Amino acid sequence: MSDTLLAALDSNWSAADPAALTPDHAARLAELEQLDPALVALYRRGSEVLAGAADANTLRDRHTALLGRERGVITLGLAEMPRLSVDERKVRGKALNLVKRWLTEVHDARREAIALEREAADALDVTLPGRRGFTGRPHVLSQVRDDLLDLFHGLGFSIYTSPEVELDEYNFEKLNFGPDHPARDAHDTYFAGPDVVLRTHTSPGWVRAMEERKPPLRLVFPGRVYRAEAVDASHMDQFHQIDGLFVDRNVSMADLKATLNTFARAIYRADLPTRIIPIYFPFVEPGVQMDVQCVTCSGTGHIATAEGGKRCPVCKGTKWVEVLGAGMVHPNVFRAVGIDPEIYTGFAFGMGLERIAMGRYGIPEIRLFLENDLRFLEQF
Numbered sequence: 001m002s003d004t005l006l007a008a009l010d011s012n013w014s015a016a017d018p019a020a021l022t023p024d025h026a027a028r029l030a031e032l033e034q035l036d037p038a039l040v041a042l043y044r045r046g047s048e049v050l051a052g053a054a055d056a057n058t059l060r061d062r063h064t065a066l067l068g069r070e071r072g073v074i075t076l077g078l079a080e081m082p083r084l085s086v087d088e089r090k091v092r093g094k095a096l097n098l099v100k101r102w103l104t105e106v107h108d109a110r111r112e113a114i115a116l117e118r119e120a121a122d123a124l125d126v127t128l129p130g131r132r133g134f135t136g137r138p139h140v141l142s143q144v145r146d147d148l149l150d151l152f153h154g155l156g157f158s159i160y161t162s163p164e165v166e167l168d169e170y171n172f173e174k175l176n177f178g179p180d181h182p183a184r185d186a187h188d189t190y191f192a193g194p195d196v197v198l199r200t201h202t203s204p205g206w207v208r209a210m211e212e213r214k215p216p217l218r219l220v221f222p223g224r225v226y227r228a229e230a231v232d233a234s235h236m237d238q239f240h241q242i243d244g245l246f247v248d249r250n251v252s253m254a255d256l257k258a259t260l261n262t263f264a265r266a267i268y269r270a271d272l273p274t275r276i277i278p279i280y281f282p283f284v285e286p287g288v289q290m291d292v293q294c295v296t297c298s299g300t301g302h303i304a305t306a307e308g309g310k311r312c313p314v315c316k317g318t319k320w321v322e323v324l325g326a327g328m329v330h331p332n333v334f335r336a337v338g339i340d341p342e343i344y345t346g347f348a349f350g351m352g353l354e355r356i357a358m359g360r361y362g363i364p365e366i367r368l369f370l371e372n373d374l375r376f377l378e379q380f
């Protein structure tokens, strides 16, 4: 009879490891074996599937199949009793009641365990460290740019934005680079059309500003520039610059030097030595370059090594690091934009943001700026 009752249980149901059952499981099976062997398989399987129910719903379904009042296996067993002899009935009745009580116990124990498991899973562990929210921040180059723009804002300069895709006329010609000017060699770039280039510097912004507005002008020109460079640790084919332009009556080299020294003291250190040396750019006359003393070797040209020292790799032994180009606006540039160089003078300067950021933070490799590796970016 136990077989027909067993058939009412799904044979696919997960069962608990018998070892995980009540400590007296084996004793119960032995007792049943004595009393009514036909019910041993039923109790074994029934207790295992109740104890093996993974969650409350599963447990409820199995409880209904085994102990349900109307169609449960125990009820079916009791319903068969009238067909038995009086002696058999006594035994079966006693055994079925025993199985019912034991299965109810297994069921109740499992229900309690599931409730505890849930509670543990839902519990809030107040000792866990909090999860810090991800906070974004401006890219290191944006930070350096904004610091510079802040500084120049304090000196009275406003921002002028000019296009990255530029006419040859503005990138070169009106800045006094003739069509075959040798200084173009340093500005090899990408052509977007016969007379259209990706700008090689932010200086074309001055031409646009001067054509558009009347002096006095005090402007800065931040932005991305492009050059067809072979890429290495200090060269990329795109980078960033800020140019500055100051045009008025009586603007002099002294104004330029004061402005550049204010910049260097604010961005590097107040007592870092600087120097201004002559250099050629077609759009300024005289043209200068500002250097700051090399921070890596403290202006000695050498650094200490285990082998007793070597030439400083940053300044290449020159003791100085170039930070920007500058000069007095060339009369030809004024003429090209219709400003009378007999009335107005002006100074201009241009600096590379990557170089300033590399010097400021000791970043050895320009490609890091564009790789978007958070391990790098999160340091600033």
Ligand code: DAH
Residues within 6 Å of the ligand: 200, 201, 202, 203, 243, 244, 281, 284, 324, 325, 326, 327, 328, 348, 349, 350, 351
């Ligand atoms: N535009 C120059 C370059 O990219 C840098 C420069 C030099 C800018 C002198 C200036 C300047 O404004 O006066 O190489």
